[in-house]
Amino acid sequence: LFPGVDLLALYKGEQGKFIIFKVIKLTLRDSAGGLGGYEILKVHDAEPFLGVEVKFVDVAACQQFLESYSSGAVLQSLNQHACRLLGLTQDFTVRTQLKAGHQNLDLCLDQLAVCLQHIHLSQPERLRDEEIDHLEQQLQSQALGPAPQPPTVTQEESPVPSNCFKFQNRVFEDRMLTAADVQSFSNGVGRQWKHVGRALGKSCRALKGPAIDNLAYEYEREGLYEQAYQLLSRFIQAEGRAAKLSRLVRALEDSKLTSLAENMLGMQPRE
Template sequence: MAGSSSPWIGSAYLFLQSTCEAIALPALYESSQQKPSVFKALKLALADSTGSANGVDVLKVHCSQPHLIVQLKFCKRENCRRFLRSYREGALQESLQNHLQLFLAVTTVPLEMELKAGSEHLDSMLKDEDRCLECIYREKPDRLRDEEITKLEDCLKSLSLHWRSNNNVAVKDHASLHPPALPSSPGSSLAPQATFFFQGQEFANRTLTPDDHQKFAKLVSKKWKQVGRSLQKSCRALRDPVIDNLALEYDREGLYEQAYQMLLRFIQSEGKKATIARLIPALEENGLISLVEELLGLRSNEDCS
């Protein structure tokens, strides 16, 4: 294995294939309209698998019917170990299926995966984690990041910055960041409720605004993970281990950024269904009544000072 003075760098190829005849991943990726959605789903799933947005780099995506072949580069052994565990346990597959379903606005995207490092088929040795790590470490990357991948990465970053612009920007300007809403879960209403009650008062329901988003991140403090776990009951984008991964990824940035990113996942995944009426029960469940009052405009400036 690598010496203590040299960086741990390895490479592997992830083969992806849809088992649904109506969904051809190579064709979707070659489509200029769908490519950003497929790439974003892939990046988010890989981030979930390693617990960090920078845990694994995508160097190139090859289209070879019926496979989409993703060349991966790992710069830390521990990130690669997390990826292997996520892959072995099926968490990576489930995460990618969910993200593709969300961004492509389809009912389901059943996937088959295969992992290779050079001539080694790693699926047959996944229980021997150290052997897999050794195979990946021996397979050094043979290229720099493809120019197309760099452009897609830059596009995702610019969308994130656009969303986080100041709250004077109209909500409609952020509509492009909202993926199509998922079908309602069994038993839920088909459309967001028009009104809701809080402490005996009736309020009009509405989609969460950038101002709500910032207030939440500022005031929720250490309870952001508890709120996230309350929201995950009806939001698949916040399923484990997403919340714990966000805590790790934004640990250095602090509680505000962690809370901001958690609610951002909720807003992006639910679109117009990310409403104040869905957030408030999660806040009440965790004793955050003052935050509810702030979001509903029930607290004066003196109360909030």
């Protein structure tokens, strides 16, 4: 809450929305020790505050954030980034409220273990808002900067729409994986399901570490179909709306299973 500055109104405009999201992202980076260990799920109207819903997935990052918040470092970082990006003066104060579910953590900041317990017990079930996905993509594009232009351009390529992806120079609609996709994958992947699982695991926390080997052991008696079926089911359960067809196709490419990707996309076999 910035007295004299209506952050809620600013966030409702496209330009203001991105700038405020960047302020929030930079503040979290400073106070949680980097860009990992947490996820912004939603930014919303929490009258009279601008509400930011964050899910921590790493205890160390959560603990560091709590310590930064308790020491006032979060407020200081928020002030600095807001002044710089919104062009504000230093003559204002920031008021914050830290909550885990219905618990007001401002009342127990001197008891770190209690705060961590409240946060652990109130982990949200919601998935990240599509609006946040869009803002994250904007931020990543800005950080990477414009792509270098090739020395000669013979033909300008049409941009791929945000709800589509490209495979073998063809554009396909991106969508959530369906039961039919899971069945088609499980029927065709065979012994290569582990390779696909590890490729998916590069961007899916639920498939990292020993998860693939644990699946193989747990469903060994049921056979390869069931192992592959459970792999994709676990991916969908963990990623929710982010379990998109493009991610599976990319994993199949990485595993040199392009023919299975072509089959799942309904492409005609090459002559």
